[in-house]
Amino acid sequence: MNDKKFVPVMITPFNLKAKVDLDVVSNLVDFYLAAGVKGFFANCLSSEMYSITEDERLELTEHIVRYVNGRVPVVATGSFGLTINDKAEFTKKIYDTGIDAVILITGHYANIEDSDDILLKNFDRMFKLTGNIPLGMYECPAPYKRILGTEVFRSLLSSNRFVYHKDTSISLESVKAKLDVVKTANPSFEFYDAHSPNAMYSLQMGAKGMSSISGNFYPEILVWMVNNANNPAKQEEVKWLQGEISRVDPLIHIAYPMSAKYFLRKRGLPVRTISRATALELTPEQKKTLDEIHDSFKMWCEKLQIKPVDTEELMLPKYPLDAAI
Secondary structure (H helix, E strand, O other), rough: OOOOOOOEEOOOOOOOOOOOOOOHHHHHHHHHHHHHHOOOOEEOOHOOOOOOOOOHHHHHHHHHHHHHOOOEEOOOOOOOOOHHHHHHHHHHHHHOOOEEEEEEEEEOOOOOOHHHHHHHHHHHHHHHHHHOOOOEEEEOOOOOOOOEEEEEEEHHHOOOOOEEEEOOOOOHHHHHHHHHHHHHHHOOOOEEEEOOOHHHHHHHHHEEEEEEEEHHOOHHHHHHHHHHHOOHHHHHHHHHHHHHHHOOOOOOOOOOOOHHHHHHHOOOOOOOOOOOOOOOOOOOHHHHHHHHHHHHHHHHHHHHHOOOOOOOOOOOOOOOOOOOO
């Protein structure tokens, strides 16, 4: 039995007043679940978490937990606040929404110039202030990307407080070293790679799954990959698809998350191309590139006999793709 998971990093839809649109959040949950995802990462960088208020982070996460209603696990970022005490208080609040684990951003526990000793001391303080709340770590690119070295990772795992890790090192060497630690320290630990070009390799090295932004464009493709990366009968298709995913990956990062909102809208979801993280509109060239990737996506599905989610069947409201809203 394949127990690998694809866990999307959820985007946040906004209405015409740039307020969080919870109805469309529900539509997105339906879409992701229809695609076969096995978990959700709410209130993350893709969710524009730095551009929404503390109350909105809690309201958004609570809505997702309530709407998902136990069908799959939900995690969310909790390390907000100026001090460790503040971060611990917010962690308790967001855990009370009903999520399965609170994700802590590594860059929130030490300044860019600080040593790993300081990072570990601050995490230790955090552990003491948060009881037995299950925690995860996330090498988020903002405020800066704090990649955990193997020994730091080993030390954090030995605290027995972490159940989840989202890796953004991009380096397969680093991923392998961390996975080797997981195998000996805690085989049930959930290790997710954020870098789509690593997908096949990380999954074959023992990662629990993927949690990449590409799931906000074509979650069905990543679900197929996590389900088949270790299938001996599918290795030719796996290698081919990995090449395709890697080819388009740099392109979908341009103007993200606006690019994802445009793409999802093109797929029939009622997501407006409104972002709080960026005031820029997509250029005609960027739209053309995304249109071409959409054509590639349809070709991938056809070749691999993947049934794309039919947004018509989900009965979603519609907005014209070329409208300004």
